[in-house]
């Protein structure tokens with residue numbers, strides 16, 4: 001892992017089995033970045049605690065998410081894959097960064113206001129400090145780049161401000177400003193055809209579903225609302241099924257659906273059956289790999305432990321430099 005390729009850091013909350021929105025919006029990119037950068041991928045379980053009512057499924061959800069990551073092509077030989085809480089240095093850096101972060105700045109952040117709206121009965125201290133912990137994650141591992149969608153740009157800008165404040169306050173250059181690696185993540189709409197795919201809305205399709213479950217979910221997808229009868233011409237441009245065809249079907253099939261939908265030669269049932277077939281075919285290697293990994297959970301914990309050791313080595317170096325910059329005795 002020691003070279004000059006630059007380091008990428010990204011973290012995700014342990015949300016259990018991943019859906020196609022997670023895959024197309026993040027995991028696929030994680031896998032691709034491994035070819036060009038030294039990547040550090042983290043299950044941010046401490047972040048999850050800020051809004052979690054019970055930790056009952058935390059361990060199982062972590063395992064499920066990591067299984068999906070690995071089966072999708074995340075390679076622990078190339079990347080560091082670990083669990084945030086296993087490297088407690090992040091909490092120490094979080095504390096130091098909190099000393100150079102004005103409280104008003106945190107409570108003014110749109111993400112804080114959004115979280116308050118979502119969790120009106122649990123506005124805890126952790127929610128306020130959430131962006132500081134996120135900055136600590138990035139800075140602890142001295143990430144050069146953070147893959148983000150355009151809407152997450154303010155988080156990285158906040159992190160860069162933390163670096164400037166810290167380095168100015170302690171007259172140091174220990175922390176480095178990360179760059180955004182802006183990626184145009186496709187916005188994946190759920191099977192309801194209107195809202196972003198997400199578990200809480202139950203409009204998702206899990207990557208690890210069986211072929212039968214997957215087909216069932218595809219058959220539930222909302223299509224062009226104007227197309228009432230089989231004989232009505234449809235409009236693929238407003239149909240989410242067609243969007244998925246563009247991702248999972250061949251060019252010939254996409255062209256065919258596009259043409260035959262508009263002329264009412266193909267019905268929505270057949271169109272969805274074709275999509276389900278292609279999606280299931282696409283997921284075959286993923287499912288096989290996942291089943292293989294799932295046979296030996298201890299191996300996954302070993303991978304995460306190896307990731308912990310490698311991540312902690314970087315973290316301890318950073319913390320040493322940070323303590324020295326602050327002048328702690």
Ligand code: SF4
Nearest residue numbers: 234239241261268271
């Ligand atoms: Fe959508 Fe396919 Fe039906 Fe056309 S035929 S409206 S693309 S599901």
